[in-house]
Amino acid sequence: MLSSTLEHYLLVIYVSKLNQEEITCRDIAKKLNQPIKQVMQAVQRLHYQKYIDYSTYQPIEINDNGIRFANYLITRDRIVEQFLIILDITENMQMEKETICQYLSQDTLMKMEQFVLFAISNPQFVREYKLFLQANKESILLKYLS
Incomplete structure (x- = not known):
């Protein structure tokens, strides 16, 4: 890499x-x-x-190897960006995307791609998730850091 x-x-x-x-x-x-x-x-x-x-x-x-890898990088960035959009991440999106991209394994990226494809083909899932976010603004996990 x-x-x-x-x-x-x-x-x-x-x-x-x-x-x-x-x-x-x-x-x-x-x-x-x-x-x-x-x-x-x-x-x-x-x-x-x-x-x-x-x-x-x-x-x-x-060369061909570089073209293939550049296409992979562009596709990876699009998948991660779509994933962040589905999660409703708007703050520091570019930084979040770059950070995630650097540490993703192939397996995780493939699963993320499947999740994005699932969410895109099931818009009601995304709508329900956004409603869930609105109703549950408080974090359970992060409250332990306070």
């Missing part, structure tokens, strides 16, 4: 490929407001791990 930072770099490269744009380390550094040296190290790691094809002074090319 990649660190969240490397995942972010890979997604920038992938989006550039989708937009049919050539991208270099300098371009990534500008887009992410990062030092060029840091970007070059990250790109070299992505190359070493066989997600991209990179050589100095040439545009970065994402």
Whole structure:
């Protein structure tokens, strides 16, 4: 697995490929407001791990392995985001999503996907859950922290 930072770099490269744009380390550094040296190290790691094809002074090319993994990352993010929406998580959603994504196992992600699909295909389930939330605003578990 990649660190969240490397995942972010890979997604920038992938989006550039989708937009049919050539991208270099300098371009990534500008887009992410990062030092060029840091970007070059990250790109070299992505190359070493066989997600991209990179050589100095040439545009970065994402390979099939990188494309597959980028699609996985996008799908994982969508599943987690839908899960948080179903749970009615609105505060700090982006931070929550990023944190959850970093620690999910494949098995948990698959079960989360099934839950999201179930909830989407059963809107009455989501409505009942939101009614339950309104009626039960107090936490049983968290009261022990007070």
